[in-house]
Amino acid sequence: MDPGPYKQRVLLGMLLLRANTVVSVDQLLGAVWPEGLPRTARKNLQVYVSTLRRIVGDRIRHASYGYVLDADPDELDALRFDDLTARGYAAYREGNLHESRGLLGRAVGLWRDGVLVDLAGNPVIAADAEHLGQRYLAAFEDWVDLEIDEGNHLSVLAQLTGQARRHPFRERLIAATITALHRAGRRREALATFEAHRQLVARELGVAPSQVLQQLYRSILVDGAEAAAPSASGPGRVRPAQLPRDVSEFAGRVEHVNALVETLTGSHGADVAVVTGAVGTGKTALAVRAGRRMAGSFADGEIFVSLRQPDGRPRSVRDVLTELLRATGLDASVPRDEHEAPAAWRSWIADREFLIILDDAVGEDQVRCLLPGNGRNRMLVTSSYRLSGLESVYRVTLDEMTDDEAGELLTGTLGPHRTASGPLQRILRRAGATPLVVRAVSTRLDALRHLSMDEYADLLESAPSVFDELPLGGTPIRERVARVYADLPEPQRRAVRVLGGLPAGPVYWSELVAACSTLFPAAAEVVHRLVEANIVAASHTCAVRYTVPALVRHFAADLSR
Structure with a gap:
């Protein structure tokens, strides 16, 4: 028709x-x-x-x-695919691998091309089609694993290599391709496939292949009888050490680092610590430094996982669990059920001893299902949100640095000859005293060597927007603040725009609520949510007053203008 x-x-x-x-x-x-x-x-x-x-x-x-x-599975192939995969996973959970393999194979066999290819230019259709395509790839990976385990590696190799070429960053496809090639007696091609993938992820993403893929590569190098990855509990297990490089220009925060180390390694400490603070306060750097101090205390290694995608969107719990399981040595499919998946994760690490850092959490729900159960594992979470809903955790809240700490950090990067007589306080009053800002200032001054600190302070004070004078490699500072702003519900975003029109300086709670009350009947609840998101911070100098962190204030002022 x-x-x-x-x-x-x-x-x-x-x-x-x-x-x-x-x-x-x-x-x-x-x-x-x-x-x-x-x-x-x-x-x-x-x-x-x-x-x-x-x-x-x-x-x-x-x-x-x-x-x-209205349609039923006999009339619509997408519904038939859903029905077959659901029955296939149910059979797998019941231990009937033969039936599971058959049902998933029938589901995969329905696929002929991309979904609605003639409508691929429509953004809404394309997004839905991409989602269905990702579900297909997950089912394909699970089916291929079952076929290889059954010894049918030759029959799936052509399909598998084709999918791996189309999706070169999906490590399960790469691992399955390497395994099938090796079992087919094509050892050189298997090793070449790993090397091509290693070069790709290093060039495009700046990372190394997962520990599971590296273990698979080593097992082929020694030419074992089977090309399956070594057991995570076996003698050939590689101890993961994923903590990023510790920054050398780290100033202050000594008490916070000591407290985290004592809490997570002491016999009477907590098993989970949460580091929160406004954008740029150095949460990740603090977590990495504390993690480096604790690295020798965890027999099974250190895991570092970001909870956001590179574009700032939150990662799905399933994606994070998949990465965690592989990092800890289990190359298995994550259960589809939202309750079974976290249970499988906790069971897998129950008798292990890992330090796990979850970086840049977006909310309590994203973290809660990843928390370890009883055992010797410890977890350190960073977030721009307070995550007040998490129970029984040790909390560290980072504020702006003191003038001495900021001066120490700036001197460490520029040298004392450049900062000895500089108007540091003028710069910090204008831009804020967070480690992110101080590093951006040092980057700017290092590039503009002809400017004195006085001249740079003048430039910063006269700039229409502070962000234009605070460059930083990688993600721009404005974009980092924008990510937190984008995560807020619309009432809170409107409140941020209102705050952008207020004069700088501390205000009392009642004044904050009054500023928003013309827009919101429940203004107090809106302000409370802003406090939870570290958009508004409490100050207890004389009486309890509230301030907007400098970077957020400048961002809100830009929005207001």
Whole structure:
């Protein structure tokens, strides 16, 4: 059947991708007209629906707030894929590997091409298609592992190498390809596949292959009878040491480092510590320094995992659990069930002794299911949020540095001859006294060697936006603050914009609430959420007053302007 013109096909594609689910009119309008709604959009949508009904029948029906397309697995391959994979994983959990392999193989066999390739230019369709494609790849990886374990490596090798070429960063595909090649007697090709992957991730991501992949490579080098990765508890196990490089220009925070070390290694300390603070206060650097101090205290090694993707979006718990399991030596599929997966993780490390650093957490829910159970494992979490909902944890809150600490850090990078008589306090009053800012200042002064610190202070005070005069390699400072802002619900984002119009300096709680009360009936709750996100910080100098950290204040002022 011909489903009609492009926008009508987009509408049908949306309903098919979300079959048996009500898709709201607003969602459909946004998908059909992603570039912006014309005045007649709703009327045109009704025409498209009416025309599609004449093509596909009454299975498209109106619901309370949108439309739904009724279908069953015998009619729609995406639904059939879901049904087969669900039954396949159920069989796996029951120990019936033969049935699981057959069902997953049938599910994978349904796949012929990308989803709705003729609509790939539509951003909403493309996002849904990408999500379905990721589910297919996960099922393909699980099926291939079962086939290789059954000895069918030759029959899957062609499909496997093709998928590995299309998805070169999926380590499970690379590991399965290496294993199948080696078992097929193609040892040189297996080693070459690992080396090509090692060079790719080093060049594109600046990282090394996972410990599991490296163990697999070593097992092939010694030409063992099997190409399976060594058992994590066996004598050939490699001890992970994933802590990043410790920064040399580290000033102050001595009490915090000592407290973390004592808490996580002492006999009466906590098993989880949380380091929080506003953007740029040096949470990750503090965690790494404390981790380096404790490295020798954990027999099984140190794990470091970021809880955000490179673009700042939160990582899914399943992705993080997969990385944690592989880092600790278990190359196995993470259970799909949201309760089984954390249980499998805790069971795997129950009798181990790891130091695990979870960097840049977005919220309590992201962290809670990753926490270890009873045992000797210790976890250190960093976050720009207070994570007040986590129970029984040791907490460290980082504020701005003192003038002496900031001076020590700046002198350590620029040298005493450049900073001895400089107006450091003017710079810190304007930009804030966080380690991130001080490092950016030193970078700027190192590049502008013709400027004195006085001249740079003048430049900073006259700049329309502080961020323009605070460069930093990697992620710009403005973008780091923007990530925290983007994570906030809209009421809190509106409140940040209101704060940007207030004069700098501390205020009392009542003044904060009053500033927001014209926008929000529940202004106190909005301000409380800002405190939880370290957008507003308490100051106890004389009475309890509240301040907006300098970087957040400048960001809010830019938004206000």
